[in-house]
Every structure is written in structure tokens, then in C-alpha cells.
Amino acid sequence: MSERKKTPSYDTFTRNDYQFFNNRLKHKKAENVIDWAYGLFNGKLVYACSFGAEGIVLTDMIAGVKKDARIVFLDTHLHFKETYELIDKVKQRYPELQIDMIEPELSLEEQASVHGEQLWKSKPDLCCDIRKNKPLKRALEGSTAWLSGLRRDQSPSRATTEFVNKDDKFGMIKICPLIHWSWQDVWNYIHERDLPYNSLHDRQFPSIGCEPCTFAVKEGEDHRAGRWAGLEKTECGLHLKPLSKKE
Template sequence: MTRITNPDQSFTESDYLFFQERLKHLKAEDVIRWAYELFHDKLTYACSFGAEGIVLVDMISKTKPDARIVFLDTHVHFAETYELIHRIKKKYPTLQIDMIEPDLTLEDQKAEYGDRLWATRPDLCCEIRKNRPLKKALEGSTAWLSGLRRDQSPTRANTEFVNQDDKFQLVKVCPLIHWSWQDVWDYIHANELPYNELHDQGYPSIGCEPCTFPVKEGEDHRAGRWSGMEKTECGLHVKPNSAKE
């Protein structure tokens, strides 16, 4: 399908346009298969284990049972999230699920920047506990997978199947861009997949516990993330913009 034969080469704008044209009618499973055929072990899936993440984990397991999946363990996730990861590891024992931790412990972070950094300087907190760890985890990778969907937020509306990721200097593959929230849950229920129990308690989008709240009926699905702040993204899916220290 693709004219690319060396996954380590630097892709041009023309290459990305070629990808978009050739992949535009494929199903999510086919995009995943294409990505692993091209990038092999240099493709890493960064999973938050939200609803979309569970769909991708299941699809990936059918294409590459020993795929590498990384989870950014900030040490402030919900207990329900850790319990879900435990269940996923039991269900898919051949997947390589790595828990990626920040260099700073919460105690060290408090000593250096003050208590509750997520409330006082949330961008810096995400930079320390998510962005820097992911950058380190992706070293040696050529591409990474993400569960972004276009209808999640205005900032994600133009996401393509294959994207040039300037932040991490990699290729970012997003197989679920055309899926709706209903599509995600139809797949989860049809395949009887485990999922985070918080989804049943008004949490459509789940991140770190201090920064995630349930949403009201009719609200945007990401309204519960950093509620009351101007912040809407952790920084993994935005163009480079260094957090100020």
C-alpha cells in the first residue's frame, strides 16, 4: 500500500499527504495493521486506558500480540485506573505494558515546586509527570499510536490517521479519528471488554485524580478535565510549548 520502505527515514509533507490519501477509507483495524507492518517494533502505543484505549488495546492484541504499550504512571491516578490495568494485563498477558514513571517523586516535586503543583501550576505538573516521561519512553521509536478522535474536542478536529508530531519528532498514528463515542462503547460491549468503572459514574474522560471530575449531562466529554481552569490538554497532543518553570 505504501511507497515507504524504510520506517526510519524522515517523512516529507508529500509523504503525509500520500498516507492520508491511501488510508482514508480504511477501518481502524486496517490502519493499525498497516502501522505495525511499516514500523514494526518501532511503533509504541501510549495508552491512558480510557474507553478508546481499551478498544485499541484489543485491536492491537489481534495484530501484534507482543506490542509495546506504555502508561504514564503519574502516581496520582484513580485506584480504578490501576485496577483496570491489572485486569488488562491478565486478559492480554503477551502485551508488553510498561508503567512509565516521572523522574521526580511526588515528595521531590513538592520540595522543589511546592504542594499540589497540579493546582498551582498545572502545565508544569503535566510537563514533569507526563510529557517528559513520554518523551523518554518514546526514545528509539519512530512512531506512536494514540486514541484521539476528531469529535473529542475542537483541538482534535483536524487529526488525521497519520500525523507529523512536532512535539516528539515522531509519526503519530490515530486509528479512531472517525469513531464516535457510541462507536467506542458499541465495540466495548460487543467484545465484552473490561473498562474503567468511573465511566459509569459520569467520567467520560479520565486522567489524574486531582484534575478529573464528573461531567454534567450535556457537557463536553472533556469538561471534567482541569475543571475551572483555562487548561484543556495535558500537552501530549499539542504543538511544542514548554511549560515555564
């Protein structure tokens, strides 16, 4: 696909386009990938940020490329107070960024009345669908592509992530600038630039989500071991491929 064409879409982006751009970007730095993405998708690109360590890195890079970029945060109403405190700091540091707090259609009280108390314990996938997946789908409406802080070394399910990905779940093009970064790379960037970060990271919380489903990890454990501990669940569903009808 020629870059001279106006904003491409999920429907017009072909397999050859994904291959072409991934080959072209494979030796580029994360900042270059972000610059390319905003150049190609213009205002049709949105960043869905959880404000974890990777999120802080990407937010800083994005602000350097497009200072008024749109960032969405899925406010499940179940996050740690430390997460909300960090978002306030980010808003102060980057006042021109458009940070949208996306809320579920159901309040926690309404969810409890329909599905029962503490749905995250009885049916965690349904809880994530109501409070994260559906709100993100709504937040992405009108956009063509979205940015994510996925890294290949985070988990086996993310090991094959490319810079430019076909996202069948949301019918979008997903851009992941940090795929080659290590956890140490993330923290080197944060410390070198004295960026604000979630204080829970200093208390053995490498991956931070909703408070009821996030726990500290032990030394040597996988970084996502503290997410949905004791359950087979390892992902909220935002980055999982949709099942085919046969599956």
C-alpha cells in the first residue's frame, strides 16, 4: 500500500501491507514506529493505556510526537488508588494530551444486581468483558488503529507480536512499538527521564490491573503471576484473538 493514500483501514490493509510495513520497521526504534504510526493514521490513531510502566514510556514518547494525542484509560472503577494518583500526575506533566477516562455502561452496583456480587471472582471473563472489552470497543469507534504497550517477553501469548498487527477482535490495526524491549529497558527509560510511575511497582507489582484481581509477585515469578492468581485466566481479553466458530 502506498503511504500517499489517505488513512488506511482494517478492511483495506492487506496481508502484504502488514508484511511490508513490519519489514520496513523491523530495525527502527520505538519512537520511529510511533512517529510512523501517527504519520500514517493521523487522527485515526488512539492509545489505550493502562498506565503501567510500559504505558508511562509510551505516553512520554507519544507526547514527543503528538502532544495533543488521544489516550484512553479503561476506568473499571476497580483500580488501585495509586493508579488514579499516577494519572493525575501524568495529566499535570502532559497537559495537552487528551486523556479520556472510559467507563463501563454498568456501575458496580448495577453489575452486582444483574450478575451477583464480586463478579470478578465467580465469572472473571464476564467481568472483564463488561468493564474492559466492551468499553474499549466503544472508545475505539471512529478510529482505524490503536497503540498498545505489549512486549514479546511478557508472556508466551505475546511472543509473536509484531510492530503492526491485524486485530480481528476489534476490527482494527494494532501498533506495538515496544515489542523488542525488556523489562530493564522500560525502567532505564523511566529513570533516565525521571518519569512518574505507579508506586505499586516498588512493592513487587510488575503488572497492575484492577485491585481485586492483582497481587504482588514473589521473587523469580513471572511478571503476570499476580494477575488473576489462582485462576486459569491470564489475560483480560483485550489482546486475545477471537475464537472461530469451530473453536
